[in-house]
Amino acid sequence: MKLLVDIGNTRLKWAVWRDGRRAMGGVYAHRDTPFDVALSGNWTALPRPSAILVSSVVSQDVERALAAFMATLFDVAPQFVRSPAAALGITNAYAEPARLGVDRFLALAALHATQPRAQVLVSCGTALTLDAIGADGRHLGGLIAPSPDLSRHALLGATARIGDAEGRLVEIADTTQDAVQSGCVLAAVALIERFRAQAAGVLGETPALVGDGGGLDAWRALLPDMERGRDLVLRGLALWSGG
The missing domain is CATH 3.30.420.40 (ATPase, nucleotide binding domain)
Known part of the structure; x- marks a missing residue:
């Protein structure tokens, strides 16, 4: 079981990915409520994930707070994905690939994989x-x-x-x-x-x-x-x- 997290400027979306498909998930406005308050009720019931992958466009301080909460809850360090020069069938146009928002790169990859x-x-x-x-x-x-x-x-x-x-x-x-x-x-x-x-x-x-x-x-x-x-x-x- 993998835990997937998309944290944008306003909302955090998450999903449990098991056997190639989404099993459950949720969304909340992370600016309004701390991670432990909003997520503990759902995440404490989850089994320990084999991996946690995060798409993030927020500040490093917010990323550190999220990583610390995940490490406490699951004892698993999350992987914060960054945009590469090429992967998943997508060739990044940016001369500095990591500067392309990773949410944009991943969404394009999903779109391209579908059609x-x-x-x-x-x-x-x-x-x-x-x-x-x-x-x-x-x-x-x-x-x-x-x-x-x-x-x-x-x-x-x-x-x-x-x-x-x-x-x-x-x-x-x-x-x-x-x-x-x-x-x-x-x-x-x-x-x-x-x-x-x-x-x-x-x-x-x-x-x-x-x-x-x-x-x-x-x-x-x-x-x-x-x-x-x-x-x-x-x-x-x-x-x-x-x-």
């Missing part, structure tokens, strides 16, 4: 990340922007008299709240469409569009041909661990 093709991966959490790969697994590179939610909160925090009420998603707004909400979402959609068009020019074909992350669901309908990915980072960790 090798030209595709763009959109991941929306705290940040909005875009990555393109060819059918051969060659990573072209990507973009990082604030998610629509983060853009909205940043705008509300830097301006006066807007208010904090959430607006509706419309194409042309006639209230400030709707204008903020719609402007932040439509900016993200336009970025995705432009990135996909640029990737198509390099790849010589229009790439498939796949989205992952909890921040997508409120506006995914604006990109009607976007396919929905699920737990791609955890699936990439499972591939890294040997299945």
